[in-house]
Amino acid sequence: MKALVFEDRLFMEDNMPKPVPVQREALVKVKMAGICKTDLEIEKGYMGFKGIPGHEFVGVVEESKDGDQSLLGKRVVGEINCGCKVCNYCLQGLETHCPERTTLGIDGRDGCFAEYLTLPVANLIEVPEGITNEEAVFTEPLAAAFEIMNQVHIKPSDQVCVLGDGKLGLLIALALNLSQSELLLVGKYPVKLNIAEKQHIKTALLEDLSSKRQFDLVVEATGSVDGFELARKVVRPRGKVVLKSTIAGNKELNLTSLVLDEITMIGSRCGAFNPALKALERKMLNVKPLISGIYSLDKIIEAYEASKRKDALKVLIDFTL
Numbered sequence: 505m506k507a508l509v510f511e512d513r514l515f516m517e518d519n520m521p522k523p524v525p526v527q528r529e530a531l532v533k534v535k536m537a538g539i540c541k542t543d544l545e546i547e548k549g550y551m552g553f554k555g556i557p558g559h560e561f562v563g564v565v566e567e568s569k570d571g572d573q574s575l576l577g578k579r580v581v582g583e584i585n586c587g588c589k590v591c592n593y594c595l596q597g598l599e600t601h602c603p604e605r606t607t608l609g610i611d612g613r614d615g616c617f618a619e620y621l622t623l624p625v626a627n628l629i630e631v632p633e634g635i636t637n638e639e640a641v642f643t644e645p646l647a648a649a650f651e652i653m654n655q656v657h658i659k660p661s662d663q664v665c666v667l668g669d670g671k672l673g674l675l676i677a678l679a680l681n682l683s684q685s686e687l688l689l690v691g692k693y694p695v696k697l698n699i700a701e702k703q704h705i706k707t708a709l710l711e712d713l714s715s716k717r718q719f720d721l722v723v724e725a726t727g728s729v730d731g732f733e734l735a736r737k738v739v740r741p742r743g744k745v746v747l748k749s750t751i752a753g754n755k756e757l758n759l760t761s762l763v764l765d766e767i768t769m770i771g772s773r774c775g776a777f778n779p780a781l782k783a784l785e786r787k788m789l790n791v792k793p794l795i796s797g798i799y800s801l802d803k804i805i806e807a808y809e810a811s812k813r814k815d816a817l818k819v820l821i822d823f824t825l
């Protein structure tokens with residue numbers, strides 16, 4: 505099969521062996537995939553990953569090595585963390601924190617930038633008919649956006665600020681907008697902010713953001729090592745900061761103000777897929793304006809380059825092209 509491989513550099517491989525599902529796994533033929541900031545970080549060495557990258561996909565189940573054959577032939581998306589099933593985290597349904605976990609296209613498991621992938625059947629969820637492939641491919645990052653609502657209680661009276669108008673920042677704003685809080689999305693690009701404005705979200709350019717410490721909750725999704733500093737500046741004393749950027753970088757931090765102002769810091773990663781699929785199915789938000797290009801698998805290196813442009817948002821790979 506054709507696959508994109510990362511081993512010190514990215515290259516296309518036309519004759520990769522098709523993966524073979526083990527017990528309780530399924531073989532999925534990939535239909536569409538999305539390039540994520542994490543994929544670009546992997547290219548810079550994030551997680552020391554080697555193999556086939558990619559973790560945002562929609563595909564069709566071709567084979568199931570599981571007693572449950574109900575997903576055979578069905579269109580699915582897949583949760584990306586695969587736990588050991590026996591540790592304390594896994595037994596509590598927290599496979600995302602299993603110390604033995606592998607993660608699709610990120611850690612110890614080949615990903616979706618290939619014609620086929622394997623995942624445990626338990627990770628797969630059927631995509632409702634009303635959701636297109638272009639929308640379904642947003643399930644994973646949108647689930648990561650909804651995870652914030654699992655971690656923090658957001659009141660309608662809360663002043664909430666999302667920092668970053670990249671793909672994740674926009675998805676977070678769209679998700680948190682459903683909380684009815686006083687939401688402000690802050691970014692650098694009017695074109696990107698406009699996507700949120702069209703969905704009734706207040707926005708501001710970074711240069712116009714007042715440094716008044718007014719926000720009850722600040723979500724840092726800038727994808728930059730400087731985002732943390734900015735979040736700390738605008739969160740009110742006793743407020744909360746949710747960190748969403750996963751960046752291969754180190755930064756020296758002065759933590760004193762967090763102590764003095766009694767700030768709660770919350771790390772936030774992956775979320776459950778069902779809330780995201782529900783929101784997409786009920787058209788509670790529109791992810792389609794975030795698509796800035798669709799490429800074939802053969803042109804995936806070009807697609808990577810396109811997704812690095814400053815004005816780019818989500819670049820998709822259509823496997824039927």
Ligand SMILES: [Zn+2]
Pocket residue numbers: 540541542559560644645
């Ligand atoms: Zn991602």
Ligand SMILES: [Zn+2]
Pocket residue numbers: 587588589590591592593594595599602603604605
């Ligand atoms: Zn486990």
